[in-house]
Amino acid sequence: ERKPCPLCPEEKFKACYSYKLHRHLQNLHWKVSVEFEGYRMCICHLSCRPVKPNLVGDQTVSKMGAHYHCIICSATIVRRTDMIGHINRHVNKGETESRFSTVRAPKSSYKVVKESATDVQVLPNHSTPQKTDSYFNPKMKLNRQLIFCALAVLAGERKPIECLDAFGATGIMGLQWAKHLRSSVKVTINDCNENSVTMIKENCHLNKMKVKLNSREEDNGETVGNGEENSDTIEVTKMDANVVMHLRSFDFIHLDPFGTSVNYLDSAFRNVRNLGIVSLTSTDISSLYAKAQHVALRHYGCNIVRTEYYKELAARAVIAAVTRAAARCNKGIEVLLAVALEHFVLVVVRVLRGPTPADDSANKVRYLIHCQWCEERVFQKEGNMVEENPYQQLPCDCHGSMPGKTAVLLGPLWSGALFNTGFLRRMLLEAVQYGLDEAQPLLKTLVCESECTAPKHFSTHSPGDENKQEECGVYIRTPNTSAESYLVHGKRKSEEVLRGAAKRQRAEHSAEHPPFYYNIHRHSIKGMNMPKLNKFLNYLSEAGYRVSRTHFDPMGVRTNAPLAQFKTVLMKYSTPTYVGAQAEGPVHLPGEIQVGEEVPAAAVVKVKEAELAEDDKSGVAAAVFTESYAAHCAAE
DSSP: OOBOOTTSOTTTSOOBOHHHHHHHIIIIIITTOEEETTEEEOOBOSTTSOOOOEEETTEEEOOOOOBEEOTTTOOEESSHHHHHHHHHHHHHTTOOOOTTOSSOOOSTTOEEEEETTEEEEEOTTTTOTTSOSSOOOGGGHHHHHHHHHHHHHHHHHSSSEEEEESOOTTOHHHHHHHHHHGGGEEEEEEOSOHHHHHHHHHHHHHTTOEEEETTEEEOOTTOOOOSOSSTTEEEEEOSOHHHHHHHOOEEEEEEOOSSOOGGGHHHHHHHEEEEEEEEEEEOOHHHHTTSSHHHHHHHHOOBOOOOTTHHHHHHHHHHHHHHHHHHHTTEEEEEEEEEEOSSOEEEEEEEEESHHHHHHHHTTEEEEEEETTTOOEEEOOOOSSOOSOGGGGSSSOHHHHSSSOOEEEEEEEEOSOSOOHHHHHHHHHHHHHHTOTTHHHHHHHHHHHHHTOOOOOOEEOOGGGTTEEEETTEEEEOTTSOGGGGOOSSHHHHHHHHHHHHHHHHHHTSSOOOSOOEETTTTOOTTEEOOOHHHHHHHHHHTTOOEEEOSSOTTEEEESSOHHHHHHHHHHTOEETTOSSOOSOOOOOTTOOOTTSOOOHHHHHHHHHHHHHHHHTTSOHHHHHHHHHHHHHHHO
16 A cells, blocks of 8 residues: 655655655654654654745746754754754753643753752753853852851841842752751842742752742641741742842842842842841953953943953952942942952942941042053042142152053052951851851961961960961861850940950951052063962061962962062072072172162163073073973972
C-alpha cells in the first residue's frame, strides 16, 4: 500500500511504499530534527508558514519554505539553530509544558544551590540577568557576606529591626538574614517581577519559612513552628522598589539592581529611620571604572578619568551621589564601609537625620585635582573664592616645568573617610561568629587600611586574654567572651560606661586614613629591582610616614607621604638590575638627598636620568631588566 509523507506536500513527494517512506523520513526529516523532553520536532515542508512570493518577470513564483513547529508555543521557526535557541529560551523561563501533551514535563531544569546553610532553587541561566527572572550570581557571595555582617552589627545595637531587600531575585539574601538572625530582624523581600516573587515563595518554603502576603500567612505542610511567632516569617511584596521605600520605613535597606543604584537613592533616604543603614551595590563597573566616562557623567554627575587609583575613585564617586541624595532629604551620612572589587562597588552608610549632619556631609564633597604627568593628586581646598591657578595646590611642580595643561579637575567626589574602624571590628567579630570564611581576610585588610597600619601576624595572648585575639594590630573579642563581665550593676553606671565607650570610639576615629594610594609597579624605576612590598612598607614607616596596604589594589600602598618622597624611598632601596647576586640595600643618591626632606618632582626626574645614564653604559641592562622584571612580577 502506498502512503504519502505527512510532512511534505503531494506535489513534492508522491505516495510510495513503506520502505521508501521510511528512508525518506529518516534522511530528510529525522536527521535535522530538534529533540526536547523526549519529543522530536522534525522539519516540515507543508504550506504552514506564509512565504513572500518572488516576482520573476510578469509571473509570481511561490516558494515552499521548510520550517519547524515549536512544541511549547506552536511558533514556526525556519532555521534549526534558531529553533534550538527558541527552545532554550523556553527552558530558561521555566516553560516546559507542551501544548500537545497533557503531562507536565518534570522540573529537571531547576537546580538547587546551597550557600551559607540556605537552599535556593534557580534556573540554569541564573547568572545571566538579561535572560532570566531569577538572577543569582555565585561570584557575589563575598558581597552577600559583607552585607550580612553589617546587618548583624546593626541587629546587635537594637532589635528587632526592619530590613528590606529591595531586589530579591531568588531571595537568597533575605533568607540568609532571617535564617541566621532569627527574631532580631523582620525581613521584607521585594521584587517587581511576578516570576521572581513566585520563586521567592518557593525558596521560603524550601527553607521552612513562613510567607506573609498582605497581612496573611501562607504555610505549607513542611513548616515547623518553634514557639516564636515572627522568627520564621518573611514578608514578600511585589511592587516597584521606589514604591516600597516610599510607603514604609525601614532600619536597614539594601539596593542591588542590575546596574546603577542612583535611581533609587531618593526613595531610600526618604523614609529610612535615624541611625539606620543603607547599603548599595553598583555593578555598572564599565562607567565607574572610567571605561565609559560619558555614562558616569550622566548617572553620577561626576567627571572621571582612568588613573592608577580608579577603584577608589569609583567608590568616592558613588558616595558623592549618595551624599547628595541624602542631603536633599535633610539627612547626613557616615561612611561605614566602601569596597570596590572586580565585579561590584559596595557602599554601606549610616544615616544621620538633621540639617547639620547634612551640611557637614555635603561639605565633604569636593573636586580633585589630578596631575596627568606624574599622577599626583590633591583635593581642592574649601572656599568660595576662585583661584587664578588652582593647579598650584598640587605638591608637584609639573604645571610650572611642563608646557600646556598638565592637570585635570575630577569630581565631585567624597573627600572624607571610607571606613569606620569600630564598625569594621564588629563586622569581623560577626564574621568569625557565623563562620564566614571568605569575608574574614577582606575585613582584616580593611581594618588595617582604615587605621593605615602595616599588617601583623595573628597572635594569641596569655591565658588571661584567651578570649581576645589580635589581628592587624586590632584586639577583638571572640564569641566565647561572656557579656556579664562587661556589665556594671545599676542603670546609671551602665549608662556612664556606654557614654565612655562612645567617647573612646570617637577618639579612635579622629585620625582618618590618607586618601588614595600609589601603585608600586606604576612608579618603578627602569633598570632597577624594586624591594619586596612588605619591606618597602617598613622603609616608608621608618621614614616617619603612615603606611598600609589596600584592598583596591594588591600592589597598592596607602600612605600620607607625597609622591616625591614615595619615589625617593623607592629609589633608595632599589638595586640595579645587572647586579644579580647583590642583596637588597640602600642606593646612595646623588646630591645628598635625605629621605626626610621634601624633594621636588624635577629633582626626582634628574636623579632618574642620572641613574639611567649609568645603567646604559653596561650595554646589557635592557635585556637583563626584561628577564628580571618578569621573574620579579611572578614572585610578587
